Amino acid sequence: MVKICLRILLQLLLAGSAAAAAVWCYLKGMPYGAVIALFLFLVLVYRMVSLFRDILHDFNDFVQALHYRDFSQHFSIKRAPSHLKFFRRGFNEIVTGYKRLSNEKELQYQYLQNVLELVDTAILAFEPGTGEVIWINNQMKNLIGVPGLKNLKRLERQLPVLNEAFYKISPGAQSIIKVDILHRPHKLLLTSNNFITNEQQMKLIALQNVEEALDVTETEAWNKLLRVLTHEIMNSIAPISSLANTLQDRLGQLDNHKISESDFKDLQDGMQTIRSRSDGLMRFSTSYRNLNKIGQINLSEFYVRDLFENLASLMQPGMTSKAISLELILKNPNLKMQADRQLLEQVMINLLLNAIDAVRESPAKRVTIAGEKNQDGQTILKVKDSGKGMDEQIMERIFIPFFSTKKSGSGIGLSLCKQIMLLHKGNIQVKSTPDEGTSFRLQFPAQ
Numbered sequence: 001m002v003k004i005c006l007r008i009l010l011q012l013l014l015a016g017s018a019a020a021a022a023v024w025c026y027l028k029g030m031p032y033g034a035v036i037a038l039f040l041f042l043v044l045v046y047r048m049v050s051l052f053r054d055i056l057h058d059f060n061d062f063v064q065a066l067h068y069r070d071f072s073q074h075f076s077i078k079r080a081p082s083h084l085k086f087f088r089r090g091f092n093e094i095v096t097g098y099k100r101l102s103n104e105k106e107l108q109y110q111y112l113q114n115v116l117e118l119v120d121t122a123i124l125a126f127e128p129g130t131g132e133v134i135w136i137n138n139q140m141k142n143l144i145g146v147p148g149l150k151n152l153k154r155l156e157r158q159l160p161v162l163n164e165a166f167y168k169i170s171p172g173a174q175s176i177i178k179v180d181i182l183h184r185p186h187k188l189l190l191t192s193n194n195f196i197t198n199e200q201q202m203k204l205i206a207l208q209n210v211e212e213a214l215d216v217t218e219t220e221a222w223n224k225l226l227r228v229l230t231h232e233i234m235n236s237i238a239p240i241s242s243l244a245n246t247l248q249d250r251l252g253q254l255d256n257h258k259i260s261e262s263d264f265k266d267l268q269d270g271m272q273t274i275r276s277r278s279d280g281l282m283r284f285s286t287s288y289r290n291l292n293k294i295g296q297i298n299l300s301e302f303y304v305r306d307l308f309e310n311l312a313s314l315m316q317p318g319m320t321s322k323a324i325s326l327e328l329i330l331k332n333p334n335l336k337m338q339a340d341r342q343l344l345e346q347v348m349i350n351l352l353l354n355a356i357d358a359v360r361e362s363p364a365k366r367v368t369i370a371g372e373k374n375q376d377g378q379t380i381l382k383v384k385d386s387g388k389g390m391d392e393q394i395m396e397r398i399f400i401p402f403f404s405t406k407k408s409g410s411g412i413g414l415s416l417c418k419q420i421m422l423l424h425k426g427n428i429q430v431k432s433t434p435d436e437g438t439s440f441r442l443q444f445p446a447q
Helices: 002-027 031-067 082-118 138-144 152-158 160-168 211-253 261-292 304-321 341-358 413-423
Strands: 122-126 133-136 174-181 184-197 200-209 300-303 325-330 336-339 366-373 379-385 427-433 437-444
Antiparallel strands (some): 300 336
């Protein structure tokens, strides 16, 4: 840099001297000397212009390379004029630095993108004013059932409830919403945050399907509660039941002539009532033990058609006697699945028994069993009936242990089904419309 400055300064001094000499020779009447001095001045000026032109040419190439992010640009140093070597060396260092920063930025972007694709959270970023989707990961696409989304206007047509929630949720807030996606009910945890990039406000949305997590937590909570209740019931009722039996036996040995016949009858009825209620509470505890005794599953691979055929042969005679038609739908007869077959049959039988009860007073008594594999490789089994259906309040309670809409029901059948599905890392969903029917959907993880 010092050499270039000295060279420019020297050429300026020489040019100034040549100009002064040309003027002096002209004033002294020395035309030839003035011409020679003027020629030297022009040569020096030309050399200075060439020097600055070369520098400006390289500088323009450097700026263009940065503007178009052409980091392959390289300025040759070995064959460059001495006055350009310093600038070209600096340009190469700057281009190399930008290239390194660009590579690091691209690497961070790719890393972040891969991380966001791997996480179990559906993420979407959009511009609130126009609804333009800036970024969306595959989890979000799969969750809302679209291959791509460029603007939320499309979501407004397909999923208005979800679209409205995207706009209404406040930054940093969380809310749980229920929405039907592809005719399936979902319970979603919605989280939002706002940020600004390139002077443009963006809204970041994160969705998590919390239904399975809530199911597990809810089941564990019920198990803990029922475990405590069962322990207390067993400790309290066992001696009462034993004492009631003893007193009833002793009562039979008493001389009924010592007391009136009505009093004797009252004592017998009282002992019988105590014994009956004790036995009822004992059966309650036994029912819970049956509900809670399943702790592990034995997985095996089998054809779904074999499962359906076995269920049909088991349930068809009883259904035929009640004028109920059973329809089996299996588009792929070679469909296989992996599950604990005995437990799965227990689930299907429970659902079929409920379906039979649901269509008992229906004019069209029809029950359907269907099986398929969806696009995500998950095995889906369905049990559908044409019964009277259920309202939303009942649907929210049917998987609660010991809740039943039947007078003689124990209320553990659907709870047991749910527990078995959770052990399979799957889930069970219900969809029902009053006076139209009910459909239970069993979803198993992809193999």
